Amino acid sequence: MTPGGGSGPMKDCEYSQISTHSSSSPMESPHKKKKTAPKRKWEVFPGRNKFFCNGRIMMARQTGVFYLTLVLILVTSGLFFAFDCPYLSEKITPAIPAIGGILFFFVMGTLLRTSFSDPGVLPRATPDEAADLERQIDIANGSSSGGYRPPPRTKEVIINGQTVKLKYCFTCKIFRPPRASHCSLCDNCVERFDHHCPWVGNCVGKRNYRFFYMFILSLSFLTVFIFAFVITHVILRSQQTGFLNALKDSPASVLEAVVCFFSVWSIVGLSGFHTYLISSNQTTNEDIKGSWSNKRGKENYNPYSYGNIFTNCCAALCGPLSPSLIDRRGFIQPDTPQLAGPSNGITMYGATQSQSNMAAATPLLQSEPSITSEELPLPGKTSLSGPCATLTLGQPTPPSSMPNLTSDTGLTDMIPLKEEHEGHQFLTPEEAPSPPGMLPSGSPITHSHTMHVLSLASQDSLHEDSVRGLVKLSSV
Amino acid sequence: RPQVHSLQELRRSASLATKVFVQRDYSDGTTCQFQTKFPPELESRIERQLFEETVKTLNSFYAEAEKIGGSSYLEGCLACATAYFIFLCMETHYEKVLKKISKYIQEQNEKIYAPRGLLLTDPLERGMRVIEISIYEDRCSSGSSSSGSSSSSSGGGGGGAGGR
Numbered sequence: 001m002t003p004g005g006g007s008g009p010m011k012d013c014e015y016s017q018i019s020t021h022s023s024s025s026p027m028e029s030p031h032k033k034k035k036t037a038p039k040r041k042w043e044v045f046p047g048r049n050k051f052f053c054n055g056r057i058m059m060a061r062q063t064g065v066f067y068l069t070l071v072l073i074l075v076t077s078g079l080f081f082a083f084d085c086p087y088l089s090e091k092i093t094p095a096i097p098a099i100g101g102i103l104f105f106f107v108m109g110t111l112l113r114t115s116f117s118d119p120g121v122l123p124r125a126t127p128d129e130a131a132d133l134e135r136q137i138d139i140a141n142g143s144s145s146g147g148y149r150p151p152p153r154t155k156e157v158i159i160n161g162q163t164v165k166l167k168y169c170f171t172c173k174i175f176r177p178p179r180a181s182h183c184s185l186c187d188n189c190v191e192r193f194d195h196h197c198p199w200v201g202n203c204v205g206k207r208n209y210r211f212f213y214m215f216i217l218s219l220s221f222l223t224v225f226i227f228a229f230v231i232t233h234v235i236l237r238s239q240q241t242g243f244l245n246a247l248k249d250s251p252a253s254v255l256e257a258v259v260c261f262f263s264v265w266s267i268v269g270l271s272g273f274h275t276y277l278i279s280s281n282q283t284t285n286e287d288i289k290g291s292w293s294n295k296r297g298k299e300n301y302n303p304y305s306y307g308n309i310f311t312n313c314c315a316a317l318c319g320p321l322s323p324s325l326i327d328r329r330g331f332i333q334p335d336t337p338q339l340a341g342p343s344n345g346i347t348m349y350g351a352t353q354s355q356s357n358m359a360a361a362t363p364l365l366q367s368e369p370s371i372t373s374e375e376l377p378l379p380g381k382t383s384l385s386g387p388c389a390t391l392t393l394g395q396p397t398p399p400s401s402m403p404n405l406t407s408d409t410g411l412t413d414m415i416p417l418k419e420e421h422e423g424h425q426f427l428t429p430e431e432a433p434s435p436p437g438m439l440p441s442g443s444p445i446t447h448s449h450t451m452h453v454l455s456l457a458s459q460d461s462l463h464e465d466s467v468r469g470l471v472k473l474s475s476v
Numbered sequence: 477r478p479q480v481h482s483l484q485e486l487r488r489s490a491s492l493a494t495k496v497f498v499q500r501d502y503s504d505g506t507t508c509q510f511q512t513k514f515p516p517e518l519e520s521r522i523e524r525q526l527f528e529e530t531v532k533t534l535n536s537f538y539a540e541a542e543k544i545g546g547s548s549y550l551e552g553c554l555a556c557a558t559a560y561f562i563f564l565c566m567e568t569h570y571e572k573v574l575k576k577i578s579k580y581i582q583e584q585n586e587k588i589y590a591p592r593g594l595l596l597t598d599p600l601e602r603g604m605r606v607i608e609i610s611i612y613e614d615r616c617s618s619g620s621s622s623s624g625s626s627s628s629s630s631g632g633g634g635g636g637a638g639g640r
Contacts, residue, residue, distance in 0.1 A: 129602065166502070
């Protein structure tokens, strides 16, 4: 558009001036938008996580129980410091509130670290990587794959003399490293996956296991501490004024005692359990599956253990802390092909739609056959108002006593077992396009944009697989 | 800086032919090690020994980062004693080694890989899963624009289209 000269009447002049602005700005603004407001990686993170403080804080999607944990700890400790400590510091020693304060500080610090940090999430494969893996799998299994049987996607590795099976994750399109597992609640593969803890609102994995352990350990001490001194307080008071009067004078103590009494069993028990796990260098996951137990066979042993308890403990608690691999506060690189220009996104739309359904359907099927009727889990960060994917599996209603935690992980872990046992029958539906009627609502372009990142180059191979899968489904 | 310039020139003037992925070697457990097996696609592009040396050096860096020993215990205990608040202001040993690794990779790219039309990607950007090596096809015509420092001087880069 030529800049409006003074040739036309005033009206025209204004018009042309306006149009000059508007014609130049569409050219500039996408460019400008890319330059002035580049997106950080957490905004397009494909897992089901919540981010706060511009990506500094990372949590699971369901955080209700975490707030409950916070409230319980804060209220109980607050009441303790407000009502019991003045009496106790006078009567016995001011060291009591001091030690209590230190314990409280420690508990809060470790809790927040556990809840807010990246547990060791493995970023999903780039399209090139995924395509390369697919090619290698095809080569390894013979590309003709007679009878449309999808190849079993496992790799075997020998670690310290033990054969370990590495499984392929359909959601993340990677072979999971040893000890990694896919959390169905957060829809991420996590390194050295221990369990998903609703009480801290996050997965517990390689990067935050030591924080988690220090949290439950210090919380055990704090609970016992508060319980003991609340009892002491009441006893001392009742020596002066009688039991009932003592209770009337300090009602907060009753509440604290009740909370502590019920928490102490589960928390101390959990600390004991995790102490055992640390000293034998196992994860909750492995312990429940009995991966390294002697019952599986005489030759079965834990290849990751260092042999003695001391080294195992030191390695778990004082070993080096690996960095976060997802780089959530990093900026999306403008020169990566996935995000280049809108035309790509639109032309790929048709293709990505089916892949997004496929890719999104896989976590559904991976998580639990019984919840396939649930709504489609959508990528975490896109602000789709549609189905909010509250999986029943994720409902943290059961208390976190060990059996329930283990049941969570047990279910999460059933997935790889099922993949193995049901073999191709289980794998095929995963590769098929999603069942009808499960198209995502809400802005499809943002959706495809996100999925676009995942499935650019592997489009062809996925299409092939989906065709194979369709044929298989129809034959079944 | 001319050397960085030539890397960018490489990206612009050459077209990406394919990518090779060097996978992790888990035989020693979960420590970060990469396979030293020479990928067949690089057969004509780079000497086997250079490649192996790069991977072995990277492996030794990662082993250093993940080493459990006196200093790592000290760091761990100190961090624990401060309820891990010290991580807010201190850089961990691992992070320091990662910086060294990234410098090393850049150096290797400038000296060895870019002149041969290859590019190493830091495994950290790929979730520590692979060392991604991008293989570029040289477009001979645009050879003039890229500064004579690295690509035209060594025969390896320029010969991409011809004789190989």
